[in-house]
Each structure stands twice: as structure tokens, then as C-alpha cells.
Amino acid sequence: MTLVSPKYYLNPEIMESAYYLYHYTHNKKYLLMGKTFLDDLVKYCRTMSAFAELENIVTKISVK
Numbered sequence: 643m644t645l646v647s648p649k650y651y652l653n654p655e656i657m658e659s660a661y662y663l664y665h666y667t668h669n670k671k672y673l674l675m676g677k678t679f680l681d682d683l684v685k686y687c688r689t690m691s692a693f694a695e696l697e698n699i700v701t702k703i704s705v706k
Contacts, residue, residue: 645699645700648697648698648699648700649695649696649697649698649699650687650695650696650699651695652687652693652694652695654679654680654683656676656679657676657679657680660672660673660675660676660679661673661676663675664676686702686704687704689704
């Protein structure tokens with residue numbers, strides 16, 4: 643497993659996908675997946691006025 647593109651372009655649709663997976667399967671791991679993603683989005687991408695892309699998901703360096 644090699645990282646091909648370290649950039650994150652602010653595509654939070656994965657949270658919606660996790661919700662739909664939970665809705666149809668009732669598997670709580672998908673709720674945890676969505677919560678983890680939201681928590682990390684707020685922790686690493688939130689700025690004073692909006693959300694910023696990450697230049698590198700490994701180092702958590704945001705685009706300024």
C-alpha cells in the first residue's frame with residue numbers, strides 16, 4: 643500500500659456514504675466511520691473562517 647496522492651480536496655461525501663451504509667446495514671461501524679471523519683475534518687481542516695484542503699494527509703499540512 644503506497645500513497646499515490648497525499649492531497650485531500652475537501653470531499654466530505656464520505657460522511658454521507660457512511661450514513662447510508664449504516665442506514666441500510668445497521669452496522670454501527672459505519673456510524674463510527676462517519677464520526678471519525680467529521681472529527682478529523684474539524685480538527686485538521688477547520689480555519690477561522692472556513693475549511694481548508696490538506697496539502698498532505700500524512701503530515702496534516704493544510705493549504706493556505
